[in-house]
Amino acid sequence: MSVLKIDGVSRWFGNVVAVNAVTMEFGPGVTGLLGPNGAGKSTLLHMMGGFLPPSSGTVTLDGEPTWRNESIYRKIGLVPEREAMYDVVTGWEFVLANAKLHSLPDPEAAARRAIGIVDLTDAQGRPIATYSKGMRQRAKLATALVHDPSVLLLDEPFNGLDPRQRIHFMELLRSMAAQGKSVIFSSHILEEVEQIAERIEVMVSGRHAASGSFREIRKLMTERPHQYTIRSADDRALASAIIAEGCTSAVELVAANHARASTVEAGLHVQATDVGSFVHVLPKLASRHGIRLYEVTPADESLESVFAYLVAR
Amino acid sequence: MNGTVARLTVKGLLGRRRALLLMAMPALLIGLAMLVRALAGQDDEVTARIAGGLGVALFVPLLGVIAGTGAIGPEIDDGSIVYLLSKPLSRHSIATTKAVVAMAVIVVFAAVPALMAGLIMSGTDNDLAVGLGVGAACGGVAYGALFLLLAVVTRSAVLVGLIYALIWETLVGSFVPGARTLSIAQWSASITESIIGKDTAKSLDLDAAVDVGVGIPLLIIVTIGATWYAGRKLRTIRLTGEE
Numbered sequence: 001m002s003v004l005k006i007d008g009v010s011r012w013f014g015n016v017v018a019v020n021a022v023t024m025e026f027g028p029g030v031t032g033l034l035g036p037n038g039a040g041k042s043t044l045l046h047m048m049g050g051f052l053p054p055s056s057g058t059v060t061l062d063g064e065p066t067w068r069n070e071s072i073y074r075k076i077g078l079v080p081e082r083e084a085m086y087d088v089v090t091g092w093e094f095v096l097a098n099a100k101l102h103s104l105p106d107p108e109a110a111a112r113r114a115i116g117i118v119d120l121t122d123a124q125g126r127p128i129a130t131y132s133k134g135m136r137q138r139a140k141l142a143t144a145l146v147h148d149p150s151v152l153l154l155d156e157p158f159n160g161l162d163p164r165q166r167i168h169f170m171e172l173l174r175s176m177a178a179q180g181k182s183v184i185f186s187s188h189i190l191e192e193v194e195q196i197a198e199r200i201e202v203m204v205s206g207r208h209a210a211s212g213s214f215r216e217i218r219k220l221m222t223e224r225p226h227q228y229t230i231r232s233a234d235d236r237a238l239a240s241a242i243i244a245e246g247c248t249s250a251v252e253l254v255a256a257n258h259a260r261a262s263t264v265e266a267g268l269h270v271q272a273t274d275v276g277s278f279v280h281v282l283p284k285l286a287s288r289h290g291i292r293l294y295e296v297t298p299a300d301e302s303l304e305s306v307f308a309y310l311v312a313r
Numbered sequence: 314m315n316g317t318v319a320r321l322t323v324k325g326l327l328g329r330r331r332a333l334l335l336m337a338m339p340a341l342l343i344g345l346a347m348l349v350r351a352l353a354g355q356d357d358e359v360t361a362r363i364a365g366g367l368g369v370a371l372f373v374p375l376l377g378v379i380a381g382t383g384a385i386g387p388e389i390d391d392g393s394i395v396y397l398l399s400k401p402l403s404r405h406s407i408a409t410t411k412a413v414v415a416m417a418v419i420v421v422f423a424a425v426p427a428l429m430a431g432l433i434m435s436g437t438d439n440d441l442a443v444g445l446g447v448g449a450a451c452g453g454v455a456y457g458a459l460f461l462l463l464a465v466v467t468r469s470a471v472l473v474g475l476i477y478a479l480i481w482e483t484l485v486g487s488f489v490p491g492a493r494t495l496s497i498a499q500w501s502a503s504i505t506e507s508i509i510g511k512d513t514a515k516s517l518d519l520d521a522a523v524d525v526g527v528g529i530p531l532l533i534i535v536t537i538g539a540t541w542y543a544g545r546k547l548r549t550i551r552l553t554g555e556e
Contacts, residue, residue: 049399051552068548070401078399084391086321088328100317101400143396 001028001180002062002075002150004048009057011043018043020206021057026151026184030177032197033186034217040206041186042081045155048184049078061151074102077144081155083136085128091115091139092124098143114142118172134165141172152176154185158192170196194218225249226275226298230268230282233292239268241285247274267295318397318410322384326418331383335418338376339426342368346430360434360441361517368427369449369505370498374456374478376423377415381460382470384415385543389464392552405544412461412540419453441517444508452501455532458539459497465543465550486522493522497535503528 004026011019019040033041046052047059050066050073059066066072086094095115099107115124118138123131128139137157144152154173158166174196177183187193193200194214202210202217210220232238235253243251250271272278286293327335342363349359385408388394397407427449431442456478464470486493493499502521506514514520521528 046552051395051398053549070403073399073401076399078395080392080395082392082395084388084393085396086325086393088324089321097317097321098396098400101315101397101402103401 002182003027004066004151004182004184005058005060006044006048007058007060009044009047009054009059011040011047011052011055017206019047019054022203022206022208023057024201024208024211026182028177028180028182029198030173030183030185030196031199031201032193032214033184033203034188034190034193034197034200035186035203035209036188038205039188039203041188041203042155043206044203045153045184045186049076049153074147075150077147077149077152079137079140079144079152079154079157081159085136085139085143087129088127090125090127091120091131091135091142094128094139095124095142095146099146102147104147110146110148111142114146117145118142119168133160134162134169137161137165137169141169145176149181151182152184154183156187157185158187158189166192190217226272226278228268228270228272228278229265229295229297230270230293231266231295232268232286233294234289235268237289238286238291241289241291242268242270242282245278245281245285247272247278247281249273314413315402315406315410318402318407319414321397322411322414323418325387326380326383326414335376335379335422338372339422339429342372342426342430343433346433350434355435355438357435357439357441357517360431361445361519364427364430364434364442364445365505365517365519368423368430369445369452369501370483373419373423373427373449373453373501374482374498376419377453377456377460378471378474378478380415380418380422381412381457382464382474384411384418384457384461384464386464386470389550389552390468394550395552398547398550398552403544404547405541408461408465408544408547409540412458412543415461416454416457419457420450424449424453439513440509441513444505444519447508448501448505451504451529451532452497455497455500455535455539458536458543462539462543462546465546490522494527496522497532499523500528500532504532 006022006024009019009022010017022044033044035041043052047054048066050069053067061072061075064072089097092111092115096107096111099110104110115121118141120135120138120142123135128136131139157169161169173183173185197214200212200214200217201208210217230238239251239253242248248270252269254266254269256266282296283293345363349363353359385394398404424446428442428446431445435441437443460470460474463474467473481492482496482498486496486499499522502519503523503525505519506521507525509519511520
């Protein structure tokens with residue numbers, strides 16, 4: 001078991017601040033590093049993996065700095081985001097080479113074990129150049145696992161995987177965590193992260209925006225005011241019914257002739273303060289008043305707006 | 314030195330069709346040598362021009378650029394170097410291993426063919442073939458280290474390498490005599506000169522701008538210094554293209 005500590009770390013490139021005063025600690029289990037593209041996740045992972053020095057603050061693994069310290073790689077396994085491997089060699093040769101580079105006592109056995117874990121035994125004799133995206137991802141994981149590290153760093157590991165491969169890969173990571181390893185991966189997709197991460201660290205624009213279990217993060221994200229656009233058979237009647245409910249804070253009625261003149265869509269614009277009860281109440285309301293609902297659209301469900309909300313808090 | 318790094322580097326350098334491509338230069342040189350010997354008989358001046366001018370002065374730096382930058386440049390460009398760097402392995406041993414592989418490739422594909430071309434055209438007369446071969450090998454070793462370092466410090470290593478080898482060493486050197494003393498080609502030529510003798514060198518237009526007492530130490534300094542510095546730069550190399 002290892003503890004990876006990020007303490008007051010900032011990293012800037014020229015005038016651009018990529019990571020801004022971040023403090024985090026990673027122990028055993030799966031931790032998801034969530035944030036939109038350009039939030040500083042990769043920069044953070046690079047510093048954890050010892051490929052970039054922090055501009056200020058410290059990144060340590062079990063008390064030792066990760067920068068300019070090749071000995072950390074005995075404990076760290078790295079799955080880079082980039083695709084390139086040594087394409088001319090076979091999967092077996094490549095994983096075996098990684099085992100030898102670690103100076104393991106029995107590299108053949110270690111390579112066999114790692115390839116077995118990622119289920120690549122059937123394809124191990126083929127050159128890596130012929131591998132599919134999913135096989136490449138598994139080959140990368142095998143190289144990271146070959147020395148049985150206590151910390152696994154993965155940069156966008158689910159990118160480009162199909163759903164079946166994704167599920168398999170997630171199961172692998174989960175079983176790694178069950179063995180007491182610290183699994184840290186980055187992703188910009190909330191659904192990916194909440195499926196396997198026990199803990200989520202949210203990064204937005206280089207800052208540590210939120211931290212907690214996926215339920216806590218989910219709650220933070222769903223408890224913010226939600227905008228809905230509704231079209232129905234009788235918008236005006238529905239509007240009065242909705243505002244009478246406690247779960248909304250504002251209702252705006254935009255008539256069709258008015259909408260044509262402005263940029264606002266015709267229909268009802270509702271601001272819900274409690275999304276959970278609003279989505280339950282709305283259909284009941286409509287049926288009680290005999291109003292047919294044509295369309296209910298959440299107006300700002302994009303992840304960027306969710307992140308923006310978290311940061312603004 | 315690390316055997317695994319060496320094997321991966323050799324596979325990268327000679328893998329697929331690259332070995333065939335590297336064979337083209339020595340094949341051309343040796344083919345030319347046999348043709349000349351068959352048609353014109355033995356003529357040391359022609360030997361000096363073909364084995365020395367083409368084989369040593371052109372093919373050695375050219376192969377130096379190809380092998381020296383090719384031993385590490387593509388891995389840095391595509392990011393696969395991360396698999397070597399994320400190991401409990403001294404970065405100096407990675408750099409040294411890659412440099413040695415590059416040097417070996419240059420010696421095999423450029424210096425040995427120069428020696429063979431010399432032997433085919435002039436036999437062992439005047440030690441001309443040996444002198445050219447040994448000079449080429451020593452120069453090749455220094456080129457390997459220098460161009461490996463270039464690939465570590467700049468993404469346009471091939472371009473910079475070619476500019477150095479073709480423009481600085483040949484063109485600038487022929488106009489500005491001072492520039493010739495700062496040239497790997499001249500340092501290796503000093504070794505050739507000392508083997509075949511100063512007078513023979515002068516008569517065959519193979520004389521060097523520096524003395525062998527200067528050339529050898531400079532070759533050693535550049536070789537060791539460039540390899541060491543490449544290892545040092547590898548410790549802090551930035552793996553870009555991911556942000």
